[in-house]
Amino acid sequence: MSPIFGETFKMKILSLFCGTDTFQEQFETIRPNLYRVAFSWSHNAALADDLVQEALVKALKNTGQLRDPALFNGWVFSILANCWRDHFRQHREMDDIDELEDCLCSTQTSPEDDHSQSQVVSRVRDAVAQLPIGQRQVLTLVDLEGFPYTEVASILAIPIGTVMSRLCRARQALKTLLMELAPQHSAQARQLRRVV
Secondary structure, three states: OOHHHHHHHHHHHHHHHOOOHHHHHHHHHHHHHHHHHHHHHHOOHHHHHHHHHHHHHHHHHOHHHOOOHHHHHHHHHHHHHHHHHHHHHHOOOOOOOOOOOOOOOOOOOOHHHHHHHHHHHHHHHHHHHOOOHHHHHHHHHHHHOOOOHHHHHHHHOOOHHHHHHHHHHHHHHHHHHHHHHHHHHHHHHHHHHHHO
C-alpha cells in the first residue's frame, strides 16, 4: 500500500466514524502533531505511527467522554500518553532506530545549508533521546507542542510541580548535552576547511 493511498484510506475510515465534520477536521489536524510527539518519545517511526493510530482509535471510540470540545487537543494527547505508558509497560526494552531523514521542502537553500540544518537536527534529536523518558515527555509537550504546564500535568497525570522540575532538569541536561556535541562538530568543520 502506497503512503498516499494509506493516508487517504485512513481519512476515509475516519470520516465514517466521525459524527461531524468538525471532529474529522480536528483529527486530521492533530494527527501530525501526535506523530511528532510520539516519534520524539519513542524514536521509532513504526511505533510512533502505531501509537498515534491507537490513540486516534481510542479517541474515536470515546468521543462521548469529551465534555468540553475546547479541551480536545489535551484530551487526545493524554490518550496518546496513556498508549505510550501501556506500550512501555508491555515492552520494557525498546530499540532506537537510526535517525530519520528530514524532508526540507525549501528549494532556496544550498546543499551546505541543508547539511548543516540536518546536523543540528540530528544533534538535538540525539540529545533529546538521551534524556530520561519523563523529562523527554515534558520537554516535547511544553517546548515542541506548546502546551501550558497545567495541561501537561493533566495529560501525563502528574503534579504541576513535577512538570516544572522535570522541564527544568530536561532543559539543563539538553543544554549540557548540546554543548558537549558542539565542540566535536566545530573541530570537524575546522579540519574540513584546512583540507579544502
